[in-house]
Amino acid sequence: MATAPYAQPMLRDGALDGKTIIVTGGGTGLGRAMTTYFLQLGANVVISSRKLDVLEATAAELRTQTGGKVLAVQCDVRKYDEVEKLVARTIEEFGRIDVLVNNAAGNFISPTERLSNKAFDVIVDIVLKGSYNCTLAVGKHWIKEQQPGTILNIVTTYASVGSAFVVPSATAKAGVLALTRSLAVEWAKYGIRSVAIAPGPFPTEGAWSRLFPEPLASKLDPAASVPLKRVGSHQELANLAAFLVSDFASYINGEVVTIDGGEWLNGAGEFNKLELLTSDMWDMIEKTMRR
Ligand SMILES: CCCCCCC/C=C/C(=O)SCCNC(=O)CCNC(=O)[C@H](O)C(C)(C)COP(=O)(O)OP(=O)(O)OC[C@H]1O[C@@H](n2cnc3c(N)ncnc32)[C@H](O)[C@@H]1OP(=O)(O)O
Numbered sequence: 001m002a003t004a005p006y007a008q009p010m011l012r013d014g015a016l017d018g019k020t021i022i023v024t025g026g027g028t029g030l031g032r033a034m035t036t037y038f039l040q041l042g043a044n045v046v047i048s049s050r051k052l053d054v055l056e057a058t059a060a061e062l063r064t065q066t067g068g069k070v071l072a073v074q075c076d077v078r079k080y081d082e083v084e085k086l087v088a089r090t091i092e093e094f095g096r097i098d099v100l101v102n103n104a105a106g107n108f109i110s111p112t113e114r115l116s117n118k119a120f121d122v123i124v125d126i127v128l129k130g131s132y133n134c135t136l137a138v139g140k141h142w143i144k145e146q147q148p149g150t151i152l153n154i155v156t157t158y159a160s161v162g163s164a165f166v167v168p169s170a171t172a173k174a175g176v177l178a179l180t181r182s183l184a185v186e187w188a189k190y191g192i193r194s195v196a197i198a199p200g201p202f203p204t205e206g207a208w209s210r211l212f213p214e215p216l217a218s219k220l221d222p223a224a225s226v227p228l229k230r231v232g233s234h235q236e237l238a239n240l241a242a243f244l245v246s247d248f249a250s251y252i253n254g255e256v257v258t259i260d261g262g263e264w265l266n267g268a269g270e271f272n273k274l275e276l277l278t279s280d281m282w283d284m285i286e287k288t289m290r291r
């Protein structure tokens with residue numbers, strides 16, 4: 001079957017030539033998808049997370065698949081000293097950093113009152129502390145070297161509106177969104193852009209195992225609440241990420257781009273649920289109203 005247009009690579013060859021990009025959580029899921037496309041577009045990529053074996057395996061596969069330069073560095077984003085080492089190792093290998101993608105995250109569904117304080121901490125620490133740790137370490141480097149840069153934060157649609165049953169994640173992602181918009185203004189004078197992507201449902205093992213465990217998975221179709229009636233493809237998210245970190249997006253700063261097939265608006269509109277009405281019902285309703 002032919003690949004759908006939205007699942008095809010978008011940018012021209014070499015669009016990211018000469019750029020060095022750090023992708024936290026780059027060994028799996030959407031981080032891996034972005035890394036693959038960045039390499040195909042000519043960037044050098046450093047992938048980091050806690051599990052070195054996963055990172056090394058991904059790096060080896062992507063070297064073969066793309067012919068690009070990818071370095072695996074173990075780093076727990078919650079620990080500032082490890083983040084500083086990640087920055088130093090990147091400079092040592094590639095001589096520069098052009099882009100930071102704050103993608104690493106932790107999440108699981110739970111009624112909030114069931115959470116221990118440690119469970120709340122672990123999510124906020126990975127998502128919010130992890131993002132500001134990396135942003136601070138890379139930002140300080142750019143400012144000291146008088147070098148421009150781009151920060152891309154992967155948030156989610158509920159960063160703006162909140163969500164029940166993923167409260168630590170919603171709290172932390174809202175903070176990351178605030179970080180994005182605040183630094184877009186404060187660090188613009190240094191030539192540093194801050195942007196974000198708010199994805200809706202994109203199937204990954206990491207997200208699905210924690211957000212759609214059984215018996216939920218067999219009861220709930222994640223595509224059903226999306227007006228376009230499908231989930232996202234990894235390539236279309238990678239296309240958007242590559243554009244936002246490329247020089248073609250040089251005038252985009254402080255923006256959060258939602259990519260969710262219209263899902264978040266679906267819950268918002270007062271009358272959206274009328275989608276359930278059949279044509280016959282509408283005939284009846286119209287007749288009654290006109291009378
Ligand atoms: C699907 C449609 C789209 C909607 C948008 C979705 C938006 C966001 C999506 C995502 O972010 S998906 C990313 C998912 N990926 C990950 O979470 C990967 C990394 N995750 C992990 O490593 C673990 O899941 C972790 C729990 C977050 C961290 O693991 P770690 O080993 O560091 O911690 P633990 O020691 O296991 O746990 C710490 C603390 O948390 C409690 N806990 C763990 N799991 C649960 C649970 N399911 N329910 C309640 N509590 C949990 C655990 O018991 C510990 O607390 P204490 O027992 O010490 O009090």
Ligand SMILES: NC(=O)C1=CN([C@@H]2O[C@H](COP(=O)(O)OP(=O)(O)OC[C@H]3O[C@@H](n4cnc5c(N)ncnc54)[C@H](OP(=O)(O)O)[C@@H]3O)[C@@H](O)[C@H]2O)C=CC1
Pocket residue numbers: 024025026027028029030031048049050051052054075076077078102103104105106126130154155156157198199200201202203204205206207
């Ligand atoms: N998939 C989806 O539908 C959606 C995803 N998102 C966002 O997309 C991003 C990627 O998620 P996805 O690919 O689905 O899930 P994954 O679970 O595949 O990705 C999460 C990554 O974060 C890494 N990570 C977790 N904790 C740490 C830590 N302390 N230090 C460093 N790295 C860490 C994990 O690696 P390791 O365990 O080796 O540390 C893993 O590679 C996340 O920001 C998520 O919130 C947003 C909306 C929807």
